[in-house]
Amino acid sequence: MQTNNRIYLSPPHMSGKEQEYIAEAFRSNWIAPLGPLVNTFEKRLADYAGVKGAAAVSSGTAAIHLALRLAGVTKGDTVFCSSFTFVATANPILYEQAEPVFIDSEWETWNMSPDALERALQDAKRRGILPKAVIAVNLYGQSAKMDELLSLCDAYGVCLIEDAAESLGSVYKGRQSGTFGHFGIYSFNGNKIITTSGGGMLVSNDEASIEKARFLASQARDAAVHYQHSQIGYNYRLSNILAGVGISQLEVLEERVQARRKVFDRYKEALERFPGIRMMPELEGTASNRWLTALTLDNGVTPNDAIACLAEQNIEARPLWKPLHTQPLFSSSLFYPHSDQERVCENLFSRGICLPSGSNLSEADQNRVIAALVHLFESKGATSWTASMS
Numbered sequence: 001m002q003t004n005n006r007i008y009l010s011p012p013h014m015s016g017k018e019q020e021y022i023a024e025a026f027r028s029n030w031i032a033p034l035g036p037l038v039n040t041f042e043k044r045l046a047d048y049a050g051v052k053g054a055a056a057v058s059s060g061t062a063a064i065h066l067a068l069r070l071a072g073v074t075k076g077d078t079v080f081c082s083s084f085t086f087v088a089t090a091n092p093i094l095y096e097q098a099e100p101v102f103i104d105s106e107w108e109t110w111n112m113s114p115d116a117l118e119r120a121l122q123d124a125k126r127r128g129i130l131p132k133a134v135i136a137v138n139l140y141g142q143s144a145k146m147d148e149l150l151s152l153c154d155a156y157g158v159c160l161i162e163d164a165a166e167s168l169g170s171v172y173k174g175r176q177s178g179t180f181g182h183f184g185i186y187s188f189n190g191n192k193i194i195t196t197s198g199g200g201m202l203v204s205n206d207e208a209s210i211e212k213a214r215f216l217a218s219q220a221r222d223a224a225v226h227y228q229h230s231q232i233g234y235n236y237r238l239s240n241i242l243a244g245v246g247i248s249q250l251e252v253l254e255e256r257v258q259a260r261r262k263v264f265d266r267y268k269e270a271l272e273r274f275p276g277i278r279m280m281p282e283l284e285g286t287a288s289n290r291w292l293t294a295l296t297l298d299n300g301v302t303p304n305d306a307i308a309c310l311a312e313q314n315i316e317a318r319p320l321w322k323p324l325h326t327q328p329l330f331s332s333s334l335f336y337p338h339s340d341q342e343r344v345c346e347n348l349f350s351r352g353i354c355l356p357s358g359s360n361l362s363e364a365d366q367n368r369v370i371a372a373l374v375h376l377f378e379s380k381g382a383t384s385w386t387a388s389m390s
């Protein structure tokens with residue numbers, strides 16, 4: 001008997017109603033990267049988030065790329081970007097042959113440090129090359145310090161793009177995460193809090209820009225009966241079939257947020273009593289969707305020890321995102337640390353892990369994860385205690 005089933009980090013969790021919407025797409029023969037379900041999905045997501053416009057696209061990465069185009073980013077421009085994130089945040093900067101400059105995190109949210117951003121903006125202004133955009137990420141569901149970041153961007157007249165790929169359903173001071181920047185982006189990749197298998201959304205209160213995004217995302221066809229083009233376009237629209245999946249997933253988003261928060265709370269209760277274990281913080285005035293439970297280890301257990309130990313039990317765990325300024329791809333990019341003494345994201349990366357956090361993680365499976373970690377922490381504790389006695 002196989003009792004040791006694989007526990008994944010963040011598997012898809014279907015509502016059960018997806019097939020009905022898919023059937024509707026087939027019944028109406030809207031099997032295309034446009035259609036009534038795409039329009040409905042956009043409208044419902046915009047209503048949920050509380051923004052005027054939303055454009056459904058094939059991925060979160062495509063949404064970031066469109067946001068950069070709409071912000072006017074072109075070859076040789078500078079774009080400031082969180083360092084502590086997945087590579088998809090910054091790849092679109094390279095698509096436009098622009099220069100990323102990476103900004104460190106701060107301790108309270110693990111997201112973009114307003115101090116580091118301010119220094120970077122001051123330097124850029126002195127040199128007469130302000131960035132065209134700032135991309136701030138809301139990591140693992142936790143909103144960045146949006147008030148501080150926005151007031152800096154406003155003061156310098158720079159467009160803020162909010163990468164909310166991981167924070168759909170999170171709240172910052174009473175408003176939905178992803179709606180603070182001039183543009184926000186969401187992802188519906190298979191591992192996100194809701195999924196269309198692959199997909200994304202660009203949101204903004206600037207409806208003209210959202211209209212322009214739809215135009216760019218469908219090959220930038222000018223208004224003419226013949227096919228006429230005067231700008232570079234993309235084939236980035238979301239399939240009508242997948243929009244059906246998205247509508248159904250959106251209906252259960254609030255439940256998914258509550259389930260992930262509950263997973264986080266159970267880990268917290270079981271693990272934080274061990275010395276050196278610290279859960280990812282939640283900034284006052286914000287509610288994270290707790291997309292992934294993240295924590296730091298200062299108990300002699302390295303992230304790799306913990307990940308290897310869980311892997312032996314057929315459990316998937318991951319280190320925190322490797323800071324982009326330390327990636328070979330970006331070895332020539334500038335980086336602004338939080339302070340002279342602190343490189344916060346490097347520090348977090350060296351100590352942190354993400355645990356299985358699916359909204360469909362059973363209590364029994366979560367107990368398996370906890371038991372493996374407790375065993376590891378206790379054996380380490382015993383070793384260091386023995387060592388200190390001798």
Ligand SMILES: *Cc1c(COP(=O)(O)O)cnc(C)c1O
Pocket residue numbers: 058059060061062085086088089137163165166186187188189198199200
């Ligand atoms: C998943 C993710 C993306 C990319 O979204 P895709 O839909 O996979 O293209 C971008 N940024 C962050 C922070 C993400 O986690």
